[in-house]
Amino acid sequence: MEQALASMELQLDKVPEELKPHLKKLMGRMIESWKARDGKEKEYRLEDFEVGKPLGRGKFGRVYLAREKRTEFMVALKVLFKSELVKEEIEHQLIREIEIQSHLSHPNVLRMLTYFHDEKRVFLVLEYAAIGELYKEMRKQPNQRFDEKRVAKYVYQVADALMYCHKNKVIHRDIKPENLLLSAWGNVKIADFGWSVHAPSLRRKTMCGTLDYLPPEIIAGVQYTEHVDHWCLGVLCYELLVGHPPFESKDRKTTYKRIDHVDMKFPSFVSPGPRNLISKVSWQPI
Numbered sequence: 468m469e470q471a472l473a474s475m476e477l478q479l480d481k482v483p484e485e486l487k488p489h490l491k492k493l494m495g496r497m498i499e500s501w502k503a504r505d506g507k508e509k510e511y512r513l514e515d516f517e518v519g520k521p522l523g524r525g526k527f528g529r530v531y532l533a534r535e536k537r538t539e540f541m542v543a544l545k546v547l548f549k550s551e552l553v554k555e556e557i558e559h560q561l562i563r564e565i566e567i568q569s570h571l572s573h574p575n576v577l578r579m580l581t582y583f584h585d586e587k588r589v590f591l592v593l594e595y596a597a598i599g600e601l602y603k604e605m606r607k608q609p610n611q612r613f614d615e616k617r618v619a620k621y622v623y624q625v626a627d628a629l630m631y632c633h634k635n636k637v638i639h640r641d642i643k644p645e646n647l648l649l650s651a652w653g654n655v656k657i658a659d660f661g662w663s664v665h666a667p668s669l670r671r672k673t674m675c676g677t678l679d680y681l682p683p684e685i686i687a688g689v690q691y692t693e694h695v696d697h698w699c700l701g702v703l704c705y706e707l708l709v710g711h712p713p714f715e716s717k718d719r720k721t722t723y724k725r726i727d728h729v730d731m732k733f734p735s736f737v738s739p740g741p742r743n744l745i746s747k748v749s750w751q752p753i
């Protein structure tokens with residue numbers, strides 16, 4: 468926990484001067500409360516939080532803004548019903564998500580601060596990303612796409628976070644604007660590690676991810692590595708600049724075909740720099 472807060476503190480330089488002392492105090496109290504008297508991490512319960520407005524809804528979870536009562540620290544509380552997890556047979560996926568995300572600590576990876584459960588529900592205590600989904604932010608822009616400068620910032624931050632994940636032998640496998648959140652300071656936070664895996668030395672072969680972002684090696688069913696995230700980063704860069712993903716088609720078959728042939732066209736407003744960068748993403752069967 469301390470480590471998690473330490474890297475959040477890196478963001479203090481972006482906080483207005485007058486708010487810094489208050490925020491530092493809050494962080495101090497948070498660190499203190501996270502350590503139980505014997506040095507073990509505190510076990511949380513729902514009663515430790517004041518639950519506020521809903522932030523969103525996923526396939527399985529409902530997410531609420533919440534405040535840890537003792538420290539007043541704002542978090543996002545994701546609530547999952549055990550019955551739904553069992554019905555959809557995703558208990559193992561959730562355990563993997565928790566194991567992976569709670570051990571990652573990077574300024575551009577959404578922090579899982581802790582988790583707990585009661586008889587019926589599992590609660591994930593997540594870092595609060597105040598601006599919310601990158602996808603929605605993109606839709607609010609003129610022409611529903613970002614300018615090059617913003618894209619460069621986001622792509623750099625995602626690349627940096629992915630480099631960190633890969634160093635820690637984690638492949639995300641589902642990078643897309645819907646899984647990227649923005650903090651209050653406008654920095655990207657990679658969320659949703661539901662599809663991620665700990666990459667062991669043997670290479671993976673499972674089919675997963677979202678159609679528009681599926682890398683060719685996954686479609687082809689050949690073994691793949693962390694390079695699948697690099698592919699998705701290229702697709703992401705294209706979508707943020709253009710407003711839609713590069714291989715988008717009316718039907719799945721055509722999308723698959725276009726991905727396989729890397730059939731991608733750039734609108735005239737995309738300048739040579741990003742064209743060159745995106746075109747460098749390629750794949751080689753292993």
Ligand SMILES: Nc1ncnc2c1ncn2[C@@H]1O[C@H](COP(=O)(O)OP(=O)(O)OP(=O)(O)O)[C@@H](O)[C@H]1O
Binds near residue numbers: 648
């Ligand atoms: N940490 C957070 N800070 C702010 N908003 C959040 C946070 N986590 C989730 N949300 C909001 O809640 C919504 C639902 O999140 P959730 O993680 O349950 O589902 P999802 O990732 O959209 O979908 P799924 O997990 O079903 O694929 C998000 O789309 C986002 O708008």
